[in-house]
Amino acid sequence: xxxxxxxxxxxxxxxxxxxxxxxxxxxxxxxxxxxxxxxxxxxxxxxxxxxxxxxxxxxxxxxxxxxxxxxxxxxxxxxxxxxxxxxxxxxxxxxx
Numbered sequence: 001x002x003x004x005x006x007x008x009x010x011x012x013x014x015x016x017x018x019x020x021x022x023x024x025x026x027x028x029x030x031x032x033x034x035x036x037x038x039x040x041x042x043x044x045x046x047x048x049x050x051x052x053x054x055x056x057x058x059x060x061x062x063x064x065x066x067x068x069x070x071x072x073x074x075x076x077x078x079x080x081x082x083x084x085x086x087x088x089x090x091x092x093x094x095x096x
Contacts (some may be wrong), residue, residue, distance in 0.1 A: 003058070015044065037088075039071075039075070040075060040078055040079055040082075043068065043071070043072075043075045043079075044079060046064060046068075047061060047065075047068075047072070047075075048062045049070075050076065051076070051079060
């Protein structure tokens with residue numbers, strides 16, 4: 001009986017992982033991508049002068065730098081790798 005319960009628990013565990021991978025993981029990836037996009041847009045507005053976009057109030061934005069310092073490297077790489085932001089958004093919603 002104990003062996004049977006172990007097999008059932010193992011089967012339920014794999015069924016749970018299958019359901020997560022099939023249904024929930026795709027939605028989480030979309031939400032995560034959208035969160036990164038919103039964060040990237042905010043960082044671009046605040047610290048765009050690092051990428052060559054003139055920002056007249058960049059001096060005041062430096063006060064926020066200690067709070068987002070660890071995110072700067074990843075943000076800079078993500079922004080430099082993006083080719084066309086509008087094309088990416090259109091591709092998300094199948095506007096081809």
